[in-house]
Each structure stands twice: as structure tokens, then as C-alpha cells.
Amino acid sequence: MSTRREVILSWLREKRQTWRLCYLLGEAGSGKTWLAQQLQKDKHRRVITLSLVVSWQGKAAWIVTDDNAAEQGCRDSAWTRDEMAGQLLHALHRTDSRCPLIIIENAHLNHRRILDDLQRAISLIPDGQFLLIGRPDRKVERDFKKQGIELVSTGRLTEHELKASILEGQNIDQPDLLLTSRVLKRIALLCRGDRRKLALAGETIRLLQQAEQTSVFTAKQWRMIYRILGDNRPRKMQLAVVMSGTIIAITCGWLLLSSFTAPFPVPAWLVPVTPVVKQDMTKDIAHVVMRDSEALSVLYGVWGYEVPADSAWCDQAVRAGLACKSGNAVSASDIRR
Structure with missing residues (x-):
């Protein structure tokens, strides 16, 4: 009797090309890597495996993690996002491969960027098949469905x-x-x-x-x-019960005392902050920003921006004499590099 993985592998290898775009999803250990390794062994077509790597600064690059072409393969190559489609086409032309298979690993990470780059590759390689592999994620699955990508689940381990x-x-x-x-x-x-x-x-x-x-x-x-194996739920539950019991006891005690005594002073932590206090806090923040603009610049530099995207902070930075840029704009330009 065939296992679910073997059935999926047989379907992915069909020569009639019943699919063009497919997202293979499953939890860790459900057989995704095994399926990719089996497909990489195909001799009748070129199989290239890619992975999109993104740095903490937002810069992205495509890495070729596997290629079944022996001498003319492009394994361990690195391409920018703009180069990916053209370099992929060039690599396939060198071996005159028909019906190539492009595997994209960890497609649940940075899936919007992957979709953008994938559209260009699909237009340049009309006879290719594109298999995306990743973890289950409702948002990712919804976006892939909108793009007409077929979803196939490896299922859980029996x-x-x-x-x-x-x-x-x-x-x-x-x-x-x-x-x-x-x-x-x-x-x-x-x-x-x-x-x-x-x-x-x-x-x-x-x-x-x-x-x-x-x-x-x-x-x-x-x-x-x-x-x-990492199960610490009993301890957490016990701590939660103790904390909730303590909070209930304090609240009940305070209410009981307030009912028997003269007007009881309300604890400060129960009184909401008034708008006047908020205004004073804003003035204090502005004063600190004006005074310590150099230290603030260093702090923002650690984040990768000259200033954060928050418009309120941006206003304070301008008053402090800092060059203010939109954090969102900087992020977008970094991504496109």
C-alpha cells in the first residue's frame, strides 16, 4: 500500500504536466524534504532548488541550494532579486532542458517577495514547473490561492x-x-x-x-x-492560578475595606492618566529629544533607520535638528536592492 508521500511524489512526477504552480505545505518532519530530495534525483529534466535569504537590514538574495546538472550546474550561486529570473533562464538554456522543475524552499517566509520574483520567472520560462515548499500558514495559503497556486498538504505523521x-x-x-x-x-x-x-x-x-x-x-x-521534550504547561498553569488568585484576593480585600471605612483613597494605579499629565509627559519627551539628539541618532542607527517611522517621533526629531526620513520608505528601498 502506497503512503501519502509516495502518492504525492507520483503526482508531482507526472509527465502530462497536470500542474504548473504548486505549494507543498506540511509541518516539520512530514516529508517535505524527502519529497524534494526524490525530485532532485530526476534524470529526465533539470531540477534547480532555490531559497530566498533576507538579512536583518532587509536586503534579499536568491541562493541556489541544489542543482541536478553535473558540470554545468549553478549550485551555491547567489543572485539578486532583479537578476533571479534572467539568471535562471540562462542556467536552463546552457543544458537545453525541457520542462524544468524549480523548487523554492521555505516559501512561507517572505512569501510576498517570492510571489513578485516568481511572476517574472514564470513569464520567462513558460514550460517550467514551480514547486514551493513551506509550513502551513493561513495568510500565506490565502495569498497563494489568489495567485492560482495549487495547495497540496503532506498531512501529519501517522x-x-x-x-x-x-x-x-x-x-x-x-x-x-x-x-x-x-x-x-x-x-x-x-x-x-x-x-x-x-x-x-x-x-x-x-x-x-x-x-x-x-x-x-x-x-x-x-x-x-x-x-x-519541552512540556512545561503544568508549571505555567500553576503560576497562572496563583497570580489570578492573588489579584482576586487583593481586589476583594480593597472593596471590603472601602465599604466599611470612610472614603478610602483609591490606589494610584487604578486612576487613569489625565490629558494634562499626558501633555506634561510629551513636553518632557520633547525636552529630552532636544537635549540628547546625538544619542538619539545612535539609537536610531542601531535600528537601521535615521528615525523610526512613527510621525510623532519624526516631529520631535526635526525639532532636535535631526534629518528625518520615513522609516517605511527606507525599508522599501533596502528591500529592492
């Missing part, structure tokens, strides 16, 4: 696949008795398909089983395993 990943390389006694459906669901929720975490779960279970000489764990032992 219980059988989960169990196989946990048991891989681990000699666990009576795993069927330990790894019940309830346990597998909890581990799947904590690991989110991460193969390393699943392997850690298997190793932890094996070590605990050897130490305790048992094939059945208590609830306390399972909680310890879940904590190792």
Missing part, C-alpha cells in the same frame, strides 16, 4: 510513522504496551514532527525503562518524559 521514528535505533521492551494512542498524540504535539525530538523521546524511554526495569510507566514518569 501513528505508525510516529512509532517508527521513536523506536528507530532504540531497543525498547514491549513498545506496543508503552506507546499507546494517547501517548503518541502527546508526543506528536510536543515534537511537531521534529525527527530529532522524536529520537530523543525514544532514547529517554529506553534509558528510563532500563533504569526502572519496567515495561509500564507511571503518570509521574510520563510527565518527566514530556518535560524533557
Whole structure:
């Protein structure tokens, strides 16, 4: 019986080209990387894998992470956003490839920029197929649908696949008795398909089983395993209950006292800030900005802008003698470089 991944792979490899643009989405460990690796092995067509990398300053570049062309491949090349479509066309012409496949990794990150660059590439390579790979994201999926991109989900790992990943390389006694459906669901929720975490779960279970000489764990032992996998919800819930109880007790005590005594002074933190106070605060801020304009310039430089985009701060900066530019405009120009 074929697995879901094998069915998707067969559909992606159809020679009739039943698809042109496709977004393959799935959680970590759901088989996206495996599918891309299998497609990269195709011999009958050129397969190039790209990834858009964006720096903290907003500058972006396309990196060729894989290419199945042996000598004339462009692996490890880096292209600017403006160059990408032309360089891709040039690389494909060198090998006279028909029906090429372009794979774009991590398409859920910076997906709007990817869509903009993709439109130019599609117009230059009319016979190509474009496979975008990324994580589930409603906003991204909605934008891709508007562009006519077909969505295909790898789905979640089945219980059988989960169990196989946990048991891989681990000699666990009576795993069927330990790894019940309830346990597998909890581990799947904590690991989110991460193969390393699943392997850690298997190793932890094996070590605990050897130490305790048992094939059945208590609830306390399972909680310890879940904590190792990153589950700290009980502590958070306990802290939240204590904090909420304290707040309720203080409020009730204050109301009780105010009902039995003369007009009770209202705590300052319960009184809203009046407009007069806000005006005074604004004057103080303006005074500080006027006085420390040089220090403010250094602070804005750390952010990558001369001043932030906020118009109110921009007004204060002008009074302080700073050159004021729109933060949004600077950001947009950086992105287009």
C-alpha cells in the first residue's frame, strides 16, 4: 500500500504536466524534504532548488541550494532579486532542458517577495514547473490561492510513522504496551514532527525503562518524559492560578475595606492618566529629544533607520535638528536592492 508521500511524489512526477504552480505545505518532519530530495534525483529534466535569504537590514538574495546538472550546474550561486529570473533562464538554456522543475524552499517566509520574483520567472520560462515548499500558514495559503497556486498538504505523521521514528535505533521492551494512542498524540504535539525530538523521546524511554526495569510507566514518569521534550504547561498553569488568585484576593480585600471605612483613597494605579499629565509627559519627551539628539541618532542607527517611522517621533526629531526620513520608505528601498 502506497503512503501519502509516495502518492504525492507520483503526482508531482507526472509527465502530462497536470500542474504548473504548486505549494507543498506540511509541518516539520512530514516529508517535505524527502519529497524534494526524490525530485532532485530526476534524470529526465533539470531540477534547480532555490531559497530566498533576507538579512536583518532587509536586503534579499536568491541562493541556489541544489542543482541536478553535473558540470554545468549553478549550485551555491547567489543572485539578486532583479537578476533571479534572467539568471535562471540562462542556467536552463546552457543544458537545453525541457520542462524544468524549480523548487523554492521555505516559501512561507517572505512569501510576498517570492510571489513578485516568481511572476517574472514564470513569464520567462513558460514550460517550467514551480514547486514551493513551506509550513502551513493561513495568510500565506490565502495569498497563494489568489495567485492560482495549487495547495497540496503532506498531512501529519501517522501513528505508525510516529512509532517508527521513536523506536528507530532504540531497543525498547514491549513498545506496543508503552506507546499507546494517547501517548503518541502527546508526543506528536510536543515534537511537531521534529525527527530529532522524536529520537530523543525514544532514547529517554529506553534509558528510563532500563533504569526502572519496567515495561509500564507511571503518570509521574510520563510527565518527566514530556518535560524533557519541552512540556512545561503544568508549571505555567500553576503560576497562572496563583497570580489570578492573588489579584482576586487583593481586589476583594480593597472593596471590603472601602465599604466599611470612610472614603478610602483609591490606589494610584487604578486612576487613569489625565490629558494634562499626558501633555506634561510629551513636553518632557520633547525636552529630552532636544537635549540628547546625538544619542538619539545612535539609537536610531542601531535600528537601521535615521528615525523610526512613527510621525510623532519624526516631529520631535526635526525639532532636535535631526534629518528625518520615513522609516517605511527606507525599508522599501533596502528591500529592492
